[in-house]
Amino acid sequence: MAVKHSVFDFQAPEKDLRNDDLLRNQLFEILRKYHTRGPVVSTELEDGKSCLYIFVGKDGGHWTLRSFPTGLVTLDVMQCGKEESGEELSVNKDQLKCLAKEMCNALLPVKSLHLPPINRGADINTYYPTLDDLLIQYDFDRLVYETNSPHQNIKVLHSMQFGNVLILDNDINLAESDIIYTKTITGSGREDFKDKTILILGGGDGGILNELLQFSPKFVTMVDIDVDVINCAIKYLRGICGDALDNLSGEHHKVHVDDCVKHLQQYITEGRTFDYVINDLTAIPVTKEPRGSLWEFLRLILDLSMKVLSPSGKYFTQGNSHNKPDALLMYEQQLAKLSCPVQYRKEGVFVPSYHEKWVFYEIWKTDQSPNS
Amino acid sequence: MAVKHSVFDFQAPEKDLRNDDLLRNQLFEILRKYHTRGPVVSTELEDGKSCLYIFVGKDGGHWTLRSFPTGLVTLDVMQCGKEESGEELSVNKDQLKCLAKEMCNALLPVKSLHLPPINRGADINTYYPTLDDLLIQYDFDRLVYETNSPHQNIKVLHSMQFGNVLILDNDINLAESDIIYTKTITGSGREDFKDKTILILGGGDGGILNELLQFSPKFVTMVDIDVDVINCAIKYLRGICGDALDNLSGEHHKVHVDDCVKHLQQYITEGRTFDYVINDLTAIPVTKEPRGSLWEFLRLILDLSMKVLSPSGKYFTQGNSHNKPDALLMYEQQLAKLSCPVQYRKEGVFVPSYHEKWVFYEIWKTDQSPNS
Numbered sequence: 001m002a003v004k005h006s007v008f009d010f011q012a013p014e015k016d017l018r019n020d021d022l023l024r025n026q027l028f029e030i031l032r033k034y035h036t037r038g039p040v041v042s043t044e045l046e047d048g049k050s051c052l053y054i055f056v057g058k059d060g061g062h063w064t065l066r067s068f069p070t071g072l073v074t075l076d077v078m079q080c081g082k083e084e085s086g087e088e089l090s091v092n093k094d095q096l097k098c099l100a101k102e103m104c105n106a107l108l109p110v111k112s113l114h115l116p117p118i119n120r121g122a123d124i125n126t127y128y129p130t131l132d133d134l135l136i137q138y139d140f141d142r143l144v145y146e147t148n149s150p151h152q153n154i155k156v157l158h159s160m161q162f163g164n165v166l167i168l169d170n171d172i173n174l175a176e177s178d179i180i181y182t183k184t185i186t187g188s189g190r191e192d193f194k195d196k197t198i199l200i201l202g203g204g205d206g207g208i209l210n211e212l213l214q215f216s217p218k219f220v221t222m223v224d225i226d227v228d229v230i231n232c233a234i235k236y237l238r239g240i241c242g243d244a245l246d247n248l249s250g251e252h253h254k255v256h257v258d259d260c261v262k263h264l265q266q267y268i269t270e271g272r273t274f275d276y277v278i279n280d281l282t283a284i285p286v287t288k289e290p291r292g293s294l295w296e297f298l299r300l301i302l303d304l305s306m307k308v309l310s311p312s313g314k315y316f317t318q319g320n321s322h323n324k325p326d327a328l329l330m331y332e333q334q335l336a337k338l339s340c341p342v343q344y345r346k347e348g349v350f351v352p353s354y355h356e357k358w359v360f361y362e363i364w365k366t367d368q369s370p371n372s
Numbered sequence: 373m374a375v376k377h378s379v380f381d382f383q384a385p386e387k388d389l390r391n392d393d394l395l396r397n398q399l400f401e402i403l404r405k406y407h408t409r410g411p412v413v414s415t416e417l418e419d420g421k422s423c424l425y426i427f428v429g430k431d432g433g434h435w436t437l438r439s440f441p442t443g444l445v446t447l448d449v450m451q452c453g454k455e456e457s458g459e460e461l462s463v464n465k466d467q468l469k470c471l472a473k474e475m476c477n478a479l480l481p482v483k484s485l486h487l488p489p490i491n492r493g494a495d496i497n498t499y500y501p502t503l504d505d506l507l508i509q510y511d512f513d514r515l516v517y518e519t520n521s522p523h524q525n526i527k528v529l530h531s532m533q534f535g536n537v538l539i540l541d542n543d544i545n546l547a548e549s550d551i552i553y554t555k556t557i558t559g560s561g562r563e564d565f566k567d568k569t570i571l572i573l574g575g576g577d578g579g580i581l582n583e584l585l586q587f588s589p590k591f592v593t594m595v596d597i598d599v600d601v602i603n604c605a606i607k608y609l610r611g612i613c614g615d616a617l618d619n620l621s622g623e624h625h626k627v628h629v630d631d632c633v634k635h636l637q638q639y640i641t642e643g644r645t646f647d648y649v650i651n652d653l654t655a656i657p658v659t660k661e662p663r664g665s666l667w668e669f670l671r672l673i674l675d676l677s678m679k680v681l682s683p684s685g686k687y688f689t690q691g692n693s694h695n696k697p698d699a700l701l702m703y704e705q706q707l708a709k710l711s712c713p714v715q716y717r718k719e720g721v722f723v724p725s726y727h728e729k730w731v732f733y734e735i736w737k738t739d740q741s742p743n744s
Contacts (some may be wrong), residue, residue, distance in 0.1 A: 001442045005379070007494050041413050047432045054426075060419045064436065068452065069373045072493035076448070080440065093505075113497055116505045118487070120381050121444035125485055126506075133465075133488045134498075136727070137507040139695055161694050161722070161729040177722070177729075322533050323511055350533070350549070351730070352722035355508070357533040357549075 003061065003120035004089060006077040006096055010109040013071030018044065018051045023106065027065065027364075030102045031055050034091050036063050061088045073107060078120070097289045124157065128172050130356040131321035140165070145236050148180050149186065149228035162353045165238050166205055168229070168282055174205050175353030176239025182207040184349050184360045185278060185316050193217045199267075199274040199308065201260045202281035204229035206241025213244055213253060220253040221274070223260040230257065264304035273310040279317035306340050306365060315363040322348045322357035331361075340368045375433065375492035376461060378449040378468055382481040385443030390416065392424045395478065399437065402474045403427050403548040406463050408435050431462045445479055450492070488610050496529065500544050502728040503693035512537070517608050521600035524654075528608045534725045535611050538577055540601070540654055546577050547725030548611025554579040556721050556732045557650060557688050566588045570681065571639075571646040573673065574653035575633045576601035578613025585616055585625060592625040593646070602629065635678035645682040651689035671706050678737060686733040694720045694729035703733070713738045 017024055028039065032055075041054035043339075049170050051067035056062055057168050061079040070076070077096070078092045080110060081089040091099070100114045116137070119126060126138045144156040144164055155167040163176030183189065186208060193215040204224035224230060233241045248255040256263060260281070266271075279301060305315055320327045328346075335342055344363045388397055388457055400411065404427075413426035421441040428434055433451040440446070449468070454459040463471070472486045488509070491498060498510045516528040516536055527539040535548030546553060555561065558580060565587040572580050576596035584592050596602060602620075605613045620627040628635060632653070639645075651673060677687055692699045700718075716735045723730045 001440065001444070003440060003444060003446065003666075007377070007490060007492070011493055037418075041415060041426070043413060043426070045428060045432060045434070046409075050432065052426070052434055054413070054415070054424070056417060060417060060422065060441070062417070062424055066434065066450070068373070068375060068493070069432070070493070072373070074375070074450075074492055078446075108659045111497075113492075113499065115490070115499055116507045118379060118507065120379070120446055120485075121383055121440070121442070125483075127485065128489055129488045133508060134511060135488045135490065135509040139504065139506060161720075184547065213458070240528060271408065350722075350724035353723075355727055357724070 001080060001082055004079045004081060004117040004121050005117040005120050006117045008075040008100055009113040010107045011102060011111050012072040012073055012107040012109040013072060015107055017067035017073060023113050026106045031063060034099055057090060132323040136355045145232060147228055149226050151226045154228055154232055156232060165353055166237055168303060172353055174207060174240060176237060178351055178353050180349055181351050182211045184347060185280060185318055186211055187316060196275040198276040201279045205233045205237055206245040208278055208280055209253060210242040210244035217252060223256045223263045224259055225255045225259050264308060266305050267308045272306055275310050275313050277305045277309050277315045303339050306338060311365060317361050319359040322359050328359055373452060373454055374494050376451045376453060377492050378489045379487040380447040380472055381485040382475060382479045383443060383483045384445055384479040384481040387443060387479055389439035389445060398478045403435060406471055417457040417503040429462060472691060480604055507614040509728045517604055519600055521598050523598045526600055526604055528604060535645050536608050537725055538609055544725055546579060546612060550723055550725050553723050554583045556719060557652060557690055558583055559688060568647040570648040573651045576604045577609055577709045578617040580650055580652055581625060582614040582616035589624060595628045595635045597628055597631050599629040636680060647678055647685050649677045649681050650685045667706060671709060675711050678710060683737060689733050691731040691733050694731050702733055
């Protein structure tokens with residue numbers, strides 16, 4: 001069963017639903033026309049200025065008509081249907097449009113709003129808010145894959161416009177259509193990776209590895225903690241990883257399934273450096289080991305990365321939502337606290353499957369003496 | 373006043389809210405902790421399997437707790453606040469998170485959902501659904517401009533991530549950040565416009581004109597019916613039009629404020645042709661003259677355009693949402709009905725401010741004898 005919740009707003013400051021019997025009866029008549037019974041509940045609210053009526057639909061859904069002191073009249077229509085399995089709702093989309101029109105004719109609002117129905121209790125959740133908490137509905141039509149790895153919940157949902165979309169711990173990670181993400185986190189075409197050594201932190205979806213291998217790098221090392229993400233990408237996210245993950249090691253690349261902090265520390269001990277370090281870790285660390293706050297973890301990764309970065313090397317990372325200026329500023333403040341001085345540039349691009357503009361950073365050491 | 377409507381779903385098939393006094397009281401206790409009074413309404417619904425309770429918040433908002441026969445429990449929290457003018461809600465975002473957690477602890481649902489609050493009766497509407505009716509909330513923070521022209525309602529809203537956004541008759545038209553739209557409708561860089569003649573139908577925001585003038589065309593003719601859109605773009609959409617509209621005629625361009633059908637017919641009479649025709653009209657014709665159905669209008673424009681297109685010319689147009697395959701197919705069927713045979717290619721790109729993938733068409737005549 002799916003519950004469809006349709007939301008209607010009417011801003012009608014001249015109308016007093018509570019004291020205008022004629023208007024109230026007119027609205028009740030309209031609602032009854034759409035096969036509701038009632039009102040089964042009629043109640044004045046304690047402010048003495050607003051009222052609330054509940055109607056019951058023949059499908060067992062309930063309709064709530066409410067007035068507010070400012071003249072806002074809201075109607076919430078909760079319909080029960082089996083639409084997910086093809087069964088029609090008792091009041092369909094066109095009828096709801098007519099209902100809105102009839103309500104407008106009665107209330108003569110200065111403005112009105114009728115939103116697409118919210119799916120309550122649907123089999124597949126299609127709502128994933130942006131980082132700045134905007135409500136975004138996706139066109140997900142099918143659960144392709146789901147598992148709980150030792151590190152996180154891994155889900156792949158299918159979207160008509162994005163292809164398969166990787167979701168980690170309920171966070172939209174990357175879609176097959178998001179080549180812009182991969183292009184941006186590898187420098188938007190400004191870099192020449194030929195004969196270079198590159199370290200990818202995270203990147204289990206294989207997008208960055210697949211991109212870099214096309215430019216004849218000397219060697220790409222990738223360290224991702226979650227083999228289940230890698231295996232999921234190989235099977236369901238080929239639009240992202242291509243065939244790059246089909247062999248975890250080759251002449252020009254090696255994928256380690258491990259904690260990248262361990263590897264970074266090992267490279268430092270060995271004195272091994274890279275021309276590029278690309279941090280594609282999830283924003284919130286998935287490792288179970290306690291490492292202090294999120295910001296401390298970020299700084300730890302940054303500090304270790306700077307130590308394995310060759311003096312003229314570059315560090316790329318995804319940052320945060322363009323609409324979170326405070327978080328971006330806080331990140332930039334961390335950069336000032338690193339054990340070596342760095343400079344940075346940032347670039348904002350709209351990542352389609354994120355439904356928001358995302359900021360990426362390019363960071364380099366300004367003091368170019370080794371291991372400074 | 374703004375009403376914030378927070379939506380919570382709990383899928384708890386093992387729980388029977390109606391017959392489990394302990395559970396019910398536990399939930400009531402949780403809701404009362406968040407400063408609600410009640411339930412002021414307790415009612416069993418006629419299916420005998422579900423129930424509904426209304427609580428009243430101290431701000432005059434109402435909270436609806438509802439159970440459905442399938443085990444879905446919904447909670448709708450309508451809070452009244454003056455948040456638009458800075459005043460806090462009585463139960464804030466973090467407290468709502470705690471509430472959701474406490475509800476989960478009591479209901480032990482197999483899954484749960486907590487959506488960002490829906491703004492009811494807000495001064496600025498931030499909800500503009502996609503063409504396939506997905507609910508999308510925008511980050512609009514300011515009404516920049518609004519007028520009713522003789523042809524349509526014209527609005528410019530400001531978005532932190534998109535810049536100024538042009539909205540015509542409540543339809544998202546173009547944002548300052550949407551250079552991808554302009555690039556795609558001018559052939560995605562595949563065309564050489566140098567010394568070419570180009571006719572733009574519509575295009576009042578100036579984006580296409582501004583783009584084309586950078587490539588030394590012989591002459592660009594633009595015909596848009598609505599001078600108010602043009603004036604609005606000059607003032608508020610300079611990220612789209614640049615300085616292209618500052619003079620409506622120049623050495624290499626001329627903007628006519630007129631009905632493009634009239635102009636097309638005149639060009640046909642004169643035997644005037646263009647190397648490119650770019651149709652940037654709004655999907656639904658804004659002219660007040662009746663011209664039959666939308667599809668008939670589309671075909672009329674297409675037919676007239678083909679007649680002014682040079683034999684080797686190209687016609688570009690925006691099509692429809694990628695997620696509306698039926699509408700795209702219907703458009704392609706219209707192409708087969710034109711008075712001259714044509715071929716086409718299409719390209720889908722994600723237009724950020726549309727929050728959806730949009731399909732563009734490139735059309736050319738296959739029979740290359742003039743005026744066929």
